[in-house]
Amino acid sequence: MSPLIHIVDDDHQLRQALGGLLRSMDYDTMDHPSIETFLRADKPARPGCVLVDVRLPDGNGLDLQARMVAHGVLQPVIIMTGYGDIAMSVRAMKAGAVDFLTKPVRDQDLFDAVTAAIERDRTRLGRQQGETELEGRYARLSPREREVMALVTQGLLNKQVAAELCLSEATVKTHRKSAMQKMKARTLAEWVRLADRLGARDHGLKV
Structure with missing residues (x-):
């Protein structure tokens, strides 16, 4: 299965632009205008990551990370930020985000960050599958x-x-x-x- 990238941003045009770019890299995408719509959406068990704006109408990147943990969503997070929000993005990275990208996002920076995030998620899923198999043997x-x-x-x-x-x-x-x-x-x-x-x-x- 192709990796799946979730794009969480309230800017429709930006979501469309990022989605088109990521699909040209052979990734699948789902876009969400808010944290709440992302958390409510069905999320297939596929390797991928979450690309999120640091500021959203219903919270920020830090809020999203905390709520993802509470909902058991463990995919890596990449923060997108304006120049004025770099301090918040650094805090998000300290809280576990893989990377932060400054808008306007350069294609190569996006590709590098997404590649690293997906590799991390593949490792997580492989480890998770191994633990599930081990628990099955023990059962x-x-x-x-x-x-x-x-x-x-x-x-x-x-x-x-x-x-x-x-x-x-x-x-x-x-x-x-x-x-x-x-x-x-x-x-x-x-x-x-x-x-x-x-x-x-x-x-x-x-x-």
């Missing part, structure tokens, strides 16, 4: 397999896990082998790393 474990995984990846030996869970060591080995296969962990070290990733996401692996 296929039985409750007992999760207990065994929690204890083994904390460093307990099979016989210690058996004593902790009141199981035979052979049973622990069976659960351990099954859990590792479901998690697609080829080695204990890899299994520990997967457990750390899950634990960081509050899956309650520690018992």
Whole structure:
């Protein structure tokens, strides 16, 4: 899928001009006259970014960034600014914006900023997809397999896990082998790393 660029600006002509330029670069675009219309719009799960004027009728670039976080919209933001708003744009960058562009926006500056933002978003989506897949593997474990995984990846030996869970060591080995296969962990070290990733996401692996 082509990357999708959201253009948030109350100037219709500017939205049209930017949209035409971005489409000539093989990007898809959606334009929005205000923060509110952007937040209400359906946003396909595609790599992209948000190109927003620093000043809008219903807020500014900083307001948009804060509201995007509150709505779970995590795409990178590029701020467009007039010369008098550079200080606000710097604050927006400190709050997480990828770049700010001074109007009138130069074609090459726009291309460079959008390219960097899309690359950042592709990385985010790839990481997100990987975490979702990992959570799916973990969800296929039985409750007992999760207990065994929690204890083994904390460093307990099979016989210690058996004593902790009141199981035979052979049973622990069976659960351990099954859990590792479901998690697609080829080695204990890899299994520990997967457990750390899950634990960081509050899956309650520690018992």
